[in-house]
Amino acid sequence: MATFDATHQCEWRERAEELERENRALKERVGTIESQLALLQRTVFGRKSEKLPRVEDELRKASGNAPRPREATLKERRLKREAREALPERLIHHRVPEEARRCPSCGGMALKPLGPGTRTELFEHVPAHVERQVHLQETLACPCGAGIVTAPAPKAIEQGKYGPGFLAHVVTAKCCDSIPLYRQAKALARAGVPVARTTLCDVFHEVGWATAPLASRLLDLVRESSRVNADETPQRVLDEGKTRRAYVWTFRTDELIAYVHSASRSGVTPLEVLGGTQGYLQVDGYTGYNRVTLPDGRVRVGCWAHVRRKFFDALPTAPESGTALDFILALYGVEHAARDSETLGSPEHLHARRTTSARVLEQLATWVDEQLPLHPPKSPLGMALRYTKGQWSALTRFLEDPSLPLDNNAAERALRGMAMGRKNYLFVGNDKAGQTLAGLASLVATCEANGVNPEAYLADVLMRLGSHPAARLDELLPHRWRPSSASSPDSS
Template sequence: MFNLPASVRVVLATGPVDMRKSIDGLMALVPTAWGEDVYSGHLFAFVSRRGDRIKVLTWSRGGFVLLYKRLETGRFRLPPVDAGAQVVHLDATQLAMLLDGIDVAQVRRQPAWTPPGRTGLALRPAIGAQRGAVLRCLDSIPALADDRVDDQNPALFDDRQHELRGAASEEESKAARDEAAKKKRQQRAARKAEEIPAREIRHAVPVEERHCPACGSEDLRPLGRGRTSEVYEYILSRFERQVHVQEVLACARGRGVVTAPPPARGVDRGEYGPGFLAHVVTSKCADAMPLHRLAQRVERSGVPMSRSTLTDLFHQAASVLLPLSHHLLQCIASADVVWAYEAPLRVLDVKKTRLGYLWTFLTQNEAGEWLIGYRFSMGRASKTPKEVLGGTSGALVVDAYTGYNAVALPQGRVRVGCWAHCRRRIFDALATAPEAREALDFILDLYRVEAQARDADLVRTAALRGLRQLHIAPVIAQLHAWLETQAPRHPPKSPLGQAISHFLRPQAVGGPHPLRGE
């Protein structure tokens, strides 16, 4: 949004312009034909050949604004133009009169000040007419209407000061959040750096420099630990060919033979060790390394390798790890609180791809460690949740997808709404409904209480429930009242209307609702 101060420039093209030109065509015309900066914030006006249509182009807050007006009768009356001039400069008042069809050349400027009396009273209608023309022009431009200040309503000045103070406080809070996030990243990086194995490398003073630079004495002794500095270095990984020789002992009497046990292998009679298999799985799953590219990397290290061999090894590793995967999912299913989500995933097929789903189930154990298990399926039906969580009890944190109803019925888990999904819908509606910021502030208050509980180490304690009832329940009540008030003000198909409907509808049959704090 922008306003029209007295110093704004209005550049009017004296020649006709093709009205079929869009924003790109008009913005290219300004610097090439006129030598003006199209990003300067000035207003550039273009009139059609018949003179009944006009376009006004300007740059405002990261984007172009284009105003188009067509007269049903008559034509726009342009001001007088010097011979050979391509443009003529106007002020904001002249532009307003031009848009209203007023002949600018026939308008005489009123004096800036008139002594009080009958003369001043007689001039008021003319001044009011000009002022009305300007206001009508501003009303015709939505971007300008919000920034207009009515001198007959002083409350608008207070609102503007309020907005400025709010913007300043919002910038300060954003700077504080950015600083806190930066400090948190630094602390996390410091913790990770401490976990890296360190090797101390001593650098001794050369023999030819082991003397005092001031007096030349060679009687020197260590001064503390020395000057330290840290350097991160990459130690090149390598493959090796291990030759295992099993000792064979024969009986001196020739009665029998004893052979040493063979080494442990990840795959029976396989040529690749457990570390090699772990490297293949990690590169493929954690680093998203295609197997053909991994084969090239292995070959550069001196080991003959093909993509088909790595594919076989990858599937063999999956078969070996299958019991561990089943056990991990059983541990997750036995937890009181389980999070679940299904993500679409494209799967290669013959000359095409098919849509599959990667189901994620996770929980947190008593030690605060996250257990994450995955299950893949070609469909999104409730078969996978029933196989993993069927017959278990506790809480299930999911979105509003009905595929989880099979394990969240009255005989199953208690379905819990997800605040992150609700907040994301409110955030997406912020562009078309600025009042959604108030709902985001309510949710931010909830997150702050949870952050305080986490900092005070109250997670998974009886005190956490009391803290939520004391601080979170009033915020949820206020948020619910706000949603009930805003629901009739927005169409059901609008972004905020859909977000409010998602907030207020039950998450499952007989399950808890996020607005009740359950």
């Protein structure tokens, strides 16, 4: 009888343990589903204020809404004033009407000018226009009657029907302002220049072909850089009446931005661009970059902005995520203090990182280890904790070098233009068209990163590419470009 009871007790204990495991698994699953549902509801129906706040706003709030440094405000005002003063000026004289040319006091008519007059400034928009240029090419004949010499005709591309300014405007409008070619065709028609969308597409790709050596060289310089930021975003490609997913990758340095179109998100593209190179590569946790960083490739640097986003997303279902956000905000506080004191990248900045930032990291690591066993792996907070733990070596790499930023926001900003264009033109015609777009967008984005007007740059470079020595191609890259000193053609 005792043996029978012992056997049943053992079976009941095993059954109880099994039910306890099932109950625990069900609780984790329900918790995960509830967290995902809360995140989905906040994403779809949430208020605008529930978006991830900017680090600058959070730091200002933490410091009691301290105003921006006066020097920064004055500098912004000065730059805006200088930009306005650099605008072309046109004087428009306004005469006093005849019926008003009488003294309001005595009624006399002998009024005389008083100084240059009252000055009122208005900023007016002058609509762009397209003109039909007629270039007269000088023709010379020899008295012998056998020799004739004619001045070359200006021609930016092979067809030669459209001038460099027109071509530069079309490319800049699409790559910089995300205006699809069919919308540009409508705008040109309103200006009295009916141009078919297919024609604009043809000239766009001809410009891409003409400037391909520049885009290729720009990518080579990015590859040679000791520090590169990288990221990727989807792009749709037309394929047999439907679209398929492709990707646009950005590889950038402080002054260069290069895009690469790829048919997939595999690690082949980063390997082709950065394989065999040395230095730092700052990216998120995507494993597609492993082939560049492992085993003896570039040193991987993590992105604290991605970590911050994951903990912020977990906040509605796990309020303890706020602790991690406070730690991360403290890391950014060190960076902003260095920026305000103009010591970014200096030994003083590195010392602050290795003291203040290192202490914050130590506290955050302890907190992560404490929280890991308490949350289901697939819950928002569980995933944030595991992402942070798995990326810890890359996330703490910024302690080695003061020039390494805390996040990969530079690469993400570089992709905003491509993401905006994707919303407007929806897809590219094929992979070759995607490569052309990537090459032209690289030149335009690098112009913007260096304060160069992309329209002026492209208009000048298109005229110089044909005769420029290949050995001096770097002179025509956006960050090294200087406008041509040649005068405009005689229009008389």
